[in-house]
Amino acid sequence: MSSAESTVKTKSLRQAMAGLHTWGGLLPSWLLFVILFGGSIACFDKELEVWMRPALHPVGETTLSLDQVSAWVQKQAPKPPHAIWMRPPDERQPYWYAGYEPQNELEPFVSFTLDPQTGEVLPKTLGGNFWFTLHYNLFGGMLGMYIVAIAGMFMLVALVSGIIIHRRIFKDFFTLRPDANGQRAWLDAHNLFGVVGLPFHLLIAYTGLAIFVTFYMPAGLKVGYKGDIEKMFYEVQGQFGREELKRKTDHAASIDKLVLDAKRRWAASGEGGTETGWISVHHPGDKAAVVDIRRYDRSRVVDFQWIMSYDATTGAFLHEQKPYKPGYTAYAWLTNVHMAQFGGAIVRWLYLGLGLMGCAMVVGGLQVWLRKREAKGGWGIGFVRAMNGAVIGGLPIASLGLLYGNRLIPPNVALRDHWEAYTFIAVWIAVALWAVARRNSGRVGRDLFAVAAVWALGLPALDVLTGQPGALSAAIARGDWRVPGIDLAVFAAGLLCAKMAWWPRVATPAPEKARSKKRERRELVEEGV
Amino acid sequence: MSNAISTKTGAKAWSSSPGLATASRIVAAIFAGYGLAYASTMFLTVYLPLVRSDRVVFASLASFIVYLAAIVYTFAARSASRAWLVLVGLSVVLAVAALVAGDFGARR
Structure with missing residues (x-):
């Protein structure tokens, strides 16, 4: 050529x-x-x-326990919910954030923001989430x-x-x-x-x-897992889950005590700290209810939450989240770099x-x-x-x-x-x-x-x-x-x-300098844009 | 050389020709490009030398780059019809290769 x-x-x-x-x-x-x-x-x-x-200025230490918040959230749900979620106050979010996931998947998550000291629901706002x-x-x-x-x-x-x-x-x-x-x-x-x-x-x-990606490009999920997204997430995230038994129970283990146990297990690893993130109870009130305690580790990009799962009724330790698969670690890294x-x-x-x-x-x-x-x-x-x-x-x-x-x-x-x-x-x-x-x-x-x-x-x-x-x-x-x-x-x-x-800058056209032909041509392409 | 002449007219076609060729490229970029990304994801999900979950993740993550490359190629190609040919041809090859493996029951 x-x-x-x-x-x-x-x-x-x-x-x-x-x-x-x-x-x-x-x-x-x-x-x-x-x-x-x-x-x-x-x-x-x-x-x-x-x-x-502004009700949170200033904010004090929380006086509420997870058990109190959990009981309160369950009372808010008109029907027994699929799951309840709670996030205790931390440095960046100095308030309780809690809510329930209705049994019907199509209904949205219902959430509340609670004053950490009084437990009162704070006035509604679109908040930073907006x-x-x-x-x-x-x-x-x-x-x-x-x-x-x-x-x-x-x-x-x-x-x-x-x-x-x-x-x-x-x-x-x-x-x-x-x-x-x-x-x-x-x-x-x-x-x-x-x-x-x-x-x-x-x-x-x-x-x-x-x-x-699973929404925008479902081909991999369809070919690899016949479209079964739950199966895939179970495989890559190594989480624990079990079906509801439909048998009610009034007894519930103290979630606060379970958190102490989870912290002890995390601390054994020596890195990443023992700060808790989201804590959930799936099928609350059921005999098969599960408490999942997640770690919040800001020290690294991949937010591996090292979930500790417990039987909500007996408090028995059920499962420790397995490390992510390499592919999922890569995915988690990319998403967390973004977030x-x-x-x-x-x-x-x-x-x-x-x-x-x-x-x-x-x-x-x-x-x-x-x-x-x-x-x-x-x-x-x-x-x-x-x-x-x-x-x-x-x-x-x-x-x-x-x-x-x-x-x-x-x-x-x-x-x-x-x-x-x-x-x-x-x-x-x-x-x-x-x-x-x-x-x-x-x-x-x-x-x-x-x-x-x-x-x-x-x-x-x-x-x-x-x-x-x-x-x-x-x-x-x-x-x-x-x-x-x-x-x-x-x-x-x-x-x-x-x-x-x-006081905007007033543009004063500078005298045009003599320019080489080569430069002239470059500007034709770029300034032509 | 005839090749040089055709690239010249190709360049000219972009700037001065009616919108039809451009419209064809736009449709090719958006739809045939997505088709190629979809087919490449199917292909890589089957053939990457990794365990299943990793194959799915990496194949899916690569799809955006395939799509991007397909879009850029569509506008860089010598003509709109050539872009269509390449994108659709490649998509068919990749998709068939992926489906053949599935037909044998391999890598499921």
């Missing part, structure tokens, strides 16, 4: 990839922004949950999960096609020309955020798909930063698309402008609105969490209408930054005014940064928004 021919070939490949990157990137970009933003915020879901429950659910299924159940998966696949395609069209990955790492014309500056920003975060973006998109429940605050900050970098990459890409077409005029400009304002401005402002709603809706209002959701939706709709109506004004970005700035800068004040008196300063004095940390982080984001709203 001659070199001219190979040039033609690579050039046509690049152009094909440029088309794929442009349109395959544009189409899912607003959806991707929602998923990436939701996921980034969800890194601090438990801290936000605490922020959204962003997590938005992230993984957009509140769309199974359908939403598939939509998110499709967006994730688009993200992978956009990343790979982006790499192919982008020859000078290393050099562009150090290239940012904010003073250049709009399109090139945005292209640099898009490249910078895309390239710096590239390993993370690839990993997070891939592992996100991997989590629900970032290992490690501590540094991991969460890192994921937040990289996730927001992904958001910035999406925004940068949208701006490149716009700037290129704004110069020449073309199809879809108004639509893209409107969507940018409505989604990229709308979601963060609506999220702030949710935090305001959380603190301003009185604690005793019925269906309080619903009212929070209405607040979120109403704010988002208002922003979206504004963005659509003023899409061609050229002012939407700045206006929305101003709104976000005011709300974000006001959040610490809201916390002080609506929280328990003195709670914030007491938390800081204790060195407990969960709640003040959120106030501060949102305040800092508000400062950034204020700068963008009122």
Whole structure:
């Protein structure tokens, strides 16, 4: 093959990839922004949950036992439940989280959040889980999960096609020309955020798909296990389970004592600690009831829970979870790398930063698309402008609105969490209408930054005014940064928004330098995107 | 060379031809690409030299990469019909190979 021919070939490949990157990137970009933003915020879901429950400021040691909570949860279920689940308070979740799984598999899990000291049910809130659910299924159940998966696949395609069209990955790492014309500056920003975060973006998109692989790609399960998912999970996870006997019993062993036994067994291994995670009772009240005690080990990525199973009636030790099979260990590693429940605050900050970098990459890409077409005029400009304002401005402002709603809706209002959701939706709709109506004004970005700035800068004040008196300063004095940390982080984001709203950088076109032919050609491909 | 000419027209077809060829590629990427990912998962679930549960996990985890590669290939291929041919052809071969093993009762 001659070199001219190979040039033609690579050039046509690049152009094909440029088309794929442009349109395959544009189409899912607003959806991707929602998923990436939701996921980034969800890194601090438990801290936000605490922020959204001012009754817990400050929080003390729990006075409730597992036996008390277990008895209480069983009383809440109208019919004997399939299983009850309990999570004792820990450092990040300083409250009891407990609920029951109804006998009918189609009915949802019913959960309660209990004050660790009084055992009272805390006022309902969407809590930090809100962003997590938005992230993984957009509140769309199974359908939403598939939509998110499709967006994730688009993200992978956009990343790979982006790499192919982008020859000078290393050099562009150090290239940012904010003073250049709009399109090139945005292209640099898009490249910078895309390239710096590239390993993370690839990993997070891939592992996100991997989590629900059995839904998205059932072929392996069908061929290997004739579709019997329970058989497979039993085989790979090495868990214990047994059928209900349908014979009632009033006697129940003390779960608190069983936990002590489980801790003794874990401690014998000497690593990973003895912190408990979820504790469940399957078929409570039945003669065949089983208590499963799970370990919560943050010291490693794979969350092997080393479940200890006991007979709920006699307290006899039944089974110790076998180690995962190698394949399942790989799967668990991938899913847990995505979920970032290992490690501590540094991991969460890192994921937040990289996730927001992904958001910035999406925004940068949208701006490149716009700037290129704004110069020449073309199809879809108004639509893209409107969507940018409505989604990229709308979601963060609506999220702030949710935090305001959380603190301003009185604690005793019925269906309080619903009212929070209405607040979120109403704010988002208002922003979206504004963005659509003023899409061609050229002012939407700045206006929305101003709104976000005011709300974000006001959040610490809201916390002080609506929280328990003195709670914030007491938390800081204790060195407990969960709640003040959120106030501060949102305040800092508000400062950034204020700068963008009122003192934006004015782009002054730099004099065009003489450029070689080679560079000229490269820009034709990349800027053609 | 005729080859060079055909790649040139291929490149041109992308930028200037009506949407039909592009639409064909999009459909091929989404559906035939998923078909190939599905068939490759079946194949690897049967033939990977591992125990059953590991075969299922690794075959399934690889499926997203196969899908991704199939999508990128579909847009890089010289023509839409060629992309269809390769994706469907490979899928059939892999799926048949997987089903044949099942027919013999092997690796169940």
